[in-house]
Amino acid sequence: MTLLAIKDLSLTIDDTHILHDVSLTVAHGEIVAITGESGSGKSMTALSVMGLLPHNANPSGSITLNGTDILQTSEPDLCNMRGNTMGMVFQEPMTALNPVQTIGAQVAETILIHEKTSKADAQKRAAAILERVGLKVPPSRYAHELSGGQRQRVVIAMAIALRPKLLIADEPTTALDVTTQARILDLLRDLVREFDMGLLIITHDLAVVANLADQIVVMQKGNVVEAGATAHLLAHMQHPYTRALFGASSHMVELPPTLASSPLLAVTNVARDYPMARKTPLGPRPMFRALEGITFQIDQGERIGLVGESGCGKSTLTRAILGLEDVQSGTITVDGAPVFTGKQPNLDVRRKMQVVFQDPYSSFNPRHRVDRLITEPFHLLPNPPSGTARDEAITNALRDVGLSPDDATKYIHEFSGGQRQRIAIARALIIEPALIIFDEAVSALDVSVRAQVLDLIADLCRKRPLAYLFISHDLSVVRTVTDKVMVMKAGKIVEQGETETVFTNPQHQYTQTLIAAAPKLPAITV
Amino acid sequence: MNRNLIIGSTLTAVFLLLAAASFFWTPYDIQSLDIPNKLQSPSGGNLLGTDHFGRDILSMIMMGARTSIAVALVAVGIGMAIGVPLGLLAAARHGSLLDELIMRGNDLVFAFPSLVIAILITAVFGASAVNAIIAIGIFNIPVFARLSRAAALPLWERDFILAARVCGKSPTRISIEHILPNMTNLMIVQGTIQFSLGILAEAALSYIGLGAQPPTASWGRMLADAQTLVSIAPHTALVPGFAILLMVLGLNLMGDGLRDWLDPRIRVTRA
Numbered sequence: 119m120t121l122l123a124i125k126d127l128s129l130t131i132d133d134t135h136i137l138h139d140v141s142l143t144v145a146h147g148e149i150v151a152i153t154g155e156s157g158s159g160k161s162m163t164a165l166s167v168m169g170l171l172p173h174n175a176n177p178s179g180s181i182t183l184n185g186t187d188i189l190q191t192s193e194p195d196l197c198n199m200r201g202n203t204m205g206m207v208f209q210e211p212m213t214a215l216n217p218v219q220t221i222g223a224q225v226a227e228t229i230l231i232h233e234k235t236s237k238a239d240a241q242k243r244a245a246a247i248l249e250r251v252g253l254k255v256p257p258s259r260y261a262h263e264l265s266g267g268q269r270q271r272v273v274i275a276m277a278i279a280l281r282p283k284l285l286i287a288d289e290p291t292t293a294l295d296v297t298t299q300a301r302i303l304d305l306l307r308d309l310v311r312e313f314d315m316g317l318l319i320i321t322h323d324l325a326v327v328a329n330l331a332d333q334i335v336v337m338q339k340g341n342v343v344e345a346g347a348t349a350h351l352l353a354h355m356q357h358p359y360t361r362a363l364f365g366a367s368s369h370m371v372e373l374p375p376t377l378a379s380s381p382l383l384a385v386t387n388v389a390r391d392y393p394m395a396r397k398t399p400l401g402p403r404p405m406f407r408a409l410e411g412i413t414f415q416i417d418q419g420e421r422i423g424l425v426g427e428s429g430c431g432k433s434t435l436t437r438a439i440l441g442l443e444d445v446q447s448g449t450i451t452v453d454g455a456p457v458f459t460g461k462q463p464n465l466d467v468r469r470k471m472q473v474v475f476q477d478p479y480s481s482f483n484p485r486h487r488v489d490r491l492i493t494e495p496f497h498l499l500p501n502p503p504s505g506t507a508r509d510e511a512i513t514n515a516l517r518d519v520g521l522s523p524d525d526a527t528k529y530i531h532e533f534s535g536g537q538r539q540r541i542a543i544a545r546a547l548i549i550e551p552a553l554i555i556f557d558e559a560v561s562a563l564d565v566s567v568r569a570q571v572l573d574l575i576a577d578l579c580r581k582r583p584l585a586y587l588f589i590s591h592d593l594s595v596v597r598t599v600t601d602k603v604m605v606m607k608a609g610k611i612v613e614q615g616e617t618e619t620v621f622t623n624p625q626h627q628y629t630q631t632l633i634a635a636a637p638k639l640p641a642i643t644v
Numbered sequence: 645m646n647r648n649l650i651i652g653s654t655l656t657a658v659f660l661l662l663a664a665a666s667f668f669w670t671p672y673d674i675q676s677l678d679i680p681n682k683l684q685s686p687s688g689g690n691l692l693g694t695d696h697f698g699r700d701i702l703s704m705i706m707m708g709a710r711t712s713i714a715v716a717l718v719a720v721g722i723g724m725a726i727g728v729p730l731g732l733l734a735a736a737r738h739g740s741l742l743d744e745l746i747m748r749g750n751d752l753v754f755a756f757p758s759l760v761i762a763i764l765i766t767a768v769f770g771a772s773a774v775n776a777i778i779a780i781g782i783f784n785i786p787v788f789a790r791l792s793r794a795a796a797l798p799l800w801e802r803d804f805i806l807a808a809r810v811c812g813k814s815p816t817r818i819s820i821e822h823i824l825p826n827m828t829n830l831m832i833v834q835g836t837i838q839f840s841l842g843i844l845a846e847a848a849l850s851y852i853g854l855g856a857q858p859p860t861a862s863w864g865r866m867l868a869d870a871q872t873l874v875s876i877a878p879h880t881a882l883v884p885g886f887a888i889l890l891m892v893l894g895l896n897l898m899g900d901g902l903r904d905w906l907d908p909r910i911r912v913t914r915a
Contacts, residue, residue: 440810463812473810475803483804485825497811545807 121146121316122167122284126179129162129340131172136162137340139179144284144316144333149307151319151331155363155564156535159340160320164286167318168206169196184283202232205277209289211269215261221272222248222257228279244279251275252305266428267298271305278309285309287319291326295427295591300635303330322564324367325594325637328352336360352640362566368639369569370598371576379418382470382552382585383439388412388448390434390609408434410609412448418552419583423600423617425593425632431609432589436557439587440473452553469498472546476558478538482530489526492516492545499549515544518581519574536567540574547578554586560595572599593636597621605629649901655894659887663709672700674707674861683877693879696869701883707861708884711773712891715856716842718777720835723784728831730785731792732823735800736815747793750786758783759848766854773856780845784838791834795827829906833899840895847888863888 122144129137137159144150152160165171167181169188181188184203188196200206208214216224225244229235245257251271261269270290277285287306291299307330310317321327327334328348335345336359344357355361390409397404408431416422426432437443439450441457441464450457455467472495475481482491489512496502503511513523519540530538539559546554556575560568572595578584590596596603597617604614605628613626624630671691678698686693692701734746762779769775799805800823808818849855850864858865863884870880 442806442809465812468810468812471810473807475806477803481803481807483822483826494808494813495811497813 120144121148121184122318123182124163124167124179125182127163127166127177127181128179129159129166129171129175129177131175135340136175137166137177140337140340140342142333142335142342142345144318146283146316147310147314148333149310149317149319149331150333150335151321151327152335152337153321153324153327153363154337155322155566157339158337160337161288162340163337164206164288164318164320167284167286168200168204169193198232201228201277201282202280203282204284204286205280205282207270207273207277207285207287207290209292211266211273211293214273215269217261220258220260221253221255221264221275222259225257225272225275225279228276232280244275247275247279248272251278251309252301265298266294267302270294270298270302274302274305274309278313278315281313282315284316284318287317289321290319292321292323296593296637297427297631297635299326300637303637306330323637324364324565325639328640329637336363364639366565366569368594369565369572371572373421373576373599373601374580376417376419376421376601377583379420379583381415382418382420382452383416383587384449384451384454385412385414385439386449386451388435388438388445388450390431390438390443391446408609409438409445412609412611414604414611414614416553416585416587418585419579420585420602421579421600422585422587423596423603424587424589424606425591425596425603426606427591427632430606432606433557434609435606436473436555436587436589439555440471441468465498465500469549470552471555472549472551472553473555473557474539474542474546474559476561478535478542478562481542482538484530486530487526488516488528488530488541491530492526492541492548494545495549495551511548515548516541518547518578519544520570534567536563536571539563539567539571543571543574543578550582552585554584556586556588556590558590559588561590561592568595575599593621593633594638605632646901646904648897649905652894652897652899652901655890656898659709659891659894660713662706663713666703666706666710670700670703670706672703674699674703675859683873683880685877686879692883693877695866695880696873696877701866701880704861704866705863705883705887708863708866708887709891711850711856711860711862712843712846712888715773715777715780715846716839719780719842719845720784720838722777722781723788723838724831724835727785727788728792728824731789731794732796732819734789734793735796735823736819738797738800746789750789753783753786759845762845762849763852763854766849771854771857773860776846776849776855779849780842784842787838788831788834791830792827795830796823799823799826829903832906833903836895836899836902840892840899843888843891843895 120143124140124142127137127140140163142150152163154160166177167183167188169191171177177189215221222241222244225247226240229240229243230237248257251274253268253271253275255264255268264272290306291302294302303326306317309315319331331348333346334348334351336343336357338359344351344355344360355364388409389407389411391405391407393403394406412435424432438445439457444458452467452470455464457467492512492515493508512526516523516525521537521540533541560571563571576599588596588600600617602615603617603620604611605620605626606612607628613620613624613629620629621633624633681694681698682696684690684694690700690702692705695701695704730746734743737743765779766775805818805822808822846855847864850862851868853868855864856862866884867881870884874881
């Protein structure tokens with residue numbers, strides 16, 4: 119039976135067409151996934167169903183939920199429906215909860231708004247729901263005391279407190295680690311079956327889609343390009359965009375073989391402690407051990423991956439390798455010279471390393487032009503090129519990453535996320551460092567852009583021997599762009615070895631969990 | 645462009661023009677007294693009337709605008725020139741003893757009511773425009789120091805700062821090259837607001853006789869002189885009063901408008 123029917127939904131915001139004739143249906147107990155890249159209109163479709171469109175939006179068509187046309191319903195009636203007939207789970211669990219209310223009170227509030235019941239009863243029911251979503255902490259806790267996965271459970275509890283007929287989840291697991299993601303997805307699937315509710319899930323992650331959804335809707339630039347039952351759609355993809363999307367998701371690059379060479383970076387038995395707040399005013403400062411006994415080596419031209427979940431010490435390690443922070447014990451050397459030299463950085467060592475960050479939007483000073491941005495590492499050179507030599511270096515660097523030399527005079531806001539990541543790589547390459555650290559460098563990109571950037575990295579390896587440390591939570595990406603891989607957990611490297619060996623035959627139990635939890639795309643012939 | 649910015653900048657521009665014009669021309673010489681023509685109401689001869697010495701009030705307002713603007717501008721300049729580097733330094737050395745010293749020093753200055761201390765300074769070192777500038781300027785320092793530290797701290801967390809550090813740039817250089825240009829908007833807006841507060845402070849100090857000394861014209865002094873004459877010649881008090889009001893209003897509107905105009909994101913986060 120149809121629960122939600124969107125028919126010919128078109129949407130314009132200030133004369134910009136956002137959605138064109140979007141149609142889809144969700145039945146009771148059915149999981150429908152909308153997928154597509156950023157700007158495809160998938161979130162706007164979800165907001166239309168909730169009636170949460172911005173004021174200047176102008177929708178047409180019809181959205182029928184349980185017999186009511188959302189577009190014709192007044193705001194007070196919509197308020198009544200939200201939380202009651204339909205619930206929503208947002209992407210960012212860190213900001214979705216009120217920090218000064220206990221989690222129990224927040225769930226109880228949802229109940230109290232919609233039902234005339236006593237506070238005590240609402241609290242009792244809230245506790246039961248929190249237990250149902252698998253939260254193992256008491257309802258008297260505050261949001262900051264919970265992990266990301268636990269918070270997302272609270273958000274889900276709030277959304278399902280009144281057993282809505284339709285649950286909308288907008289990228290519910292994107293901000294979570296893979297093992298947490300797997301558990302949250304299991305929970306959502308269970309809830310759908312148990313409550314016989316419809317679930318409209320919005321995600322860019324095709325592996326999640328393929329494993330979870332009954333129906334898939336693929337969107338591109340505001341249009342539904344393809345829709346159908348999951349198994350059928352995966353087996354018979356019709357639209358070229360769908361094929362491109364799935365192709366890019368399982369994109370593999372071909373790395374040139376590494377040549378036997380000399381050691382470049384040597385990390386030996388490194389430990390890093392952070393002081394924490396004192397428990398008593400005069401007591402000793404407890405220390406948090408972020409890294410412990412880290413030992414590994416990167417040879418010239420060697421490509422190493424580092425995987426681990428959030429908080430495992432990946433970023434701490436990056437900072438330590440870059441020589442930005444000192445370590446408590448152990449040594450980090452590049453070509454035999456220590457990376458950390460107190461307040462005065464040793465430019466000879468720094469010159470050999472560069473870094474590419476995750477967020478293409480905060481990696482650049484918005485007030486500088488591209489030529490100035492990418493030549494910043496010249497600061498590390500004793501005689502930085504000037505005049506035509508500098509112009510030539512800029513031109514070459516931009517060409518190397520597939521951009522036009524004319525881009526040098528533009529500002530960073532004129533570029534898309536993928537182009538910005540190319541510029542970041544150009545900045546890292548301009549002084550031809552021996553080692554680049556890619557810190558989640560492709561995690562924020564859409565799949566097709568990610569595939570292009572990965573190709574670019576492989577290309578660059580072919581042009582010159584390039585060693586890198588590729589840090590990522592995405593196992594499939596690490597698998598394709600690295601020769602060796604290290605698995606990190608709670609500040610320790612629990613396993614390291616040849617990438618293929620580790621992935622096909624993981625030894626450590628944590629590695630096994632990680633690989634098992636990662637959603638996999640079914641084998642598809644594209 | 646928004647309405648606040650247009651109204652505010654127009655008002656400010658009018659006073660700036662009046663002050664600028666006074667360097668070349670005023671309708672009458674404000675040094676020459678014309679007692680027989682005292683306390684004239686506004687008329688064709690004296691557009692805004694005359695005061696108790698028969699001086700042309702429009703000319704006084706023009707010369708007074710010069711004093712007010714000069715005092716407030718230099719005072720804000722002092723505050724920015726000392727406060728912003730202090731704030732940048734504190735942010736660059738976040739969590740260090742130096743940071744603590746700078747910020748607690750700020751607290752110390754903040755702890756005293758600014759006008760009372762300004763009165764103290766001018767009373768001890770003598771009443772003059774220069775001492776008024778210094779007194780007002782000192783109280784602008786912690787405002788800019790705190791604001792620039794607060795603006796710089798989140799910037800220090802951004803990846804492009806990390807990238808600059810990877811390039812071996814020193815904290816000083818990063819502060820000047822990367823941090824400062826990214827907080828100019830905020831400084832311009834705060835500068836405008838402090839400018840209007842400076843004008844108020846100068847008027848207040850002059851009103852109690854501790855600002856610019858006669859024969860230098862000053863709006864606050866004009867108000868003080870007119871105090872006893874309000875019932876006979878209300879325009880002598882109204883005109884300088886409105887001058888202060890409109891100038892301060894103009895600057896505040898301009899500051900508000902500039903903030904919205906320079907940074908549209910603020911409107912989004914506020915809504």
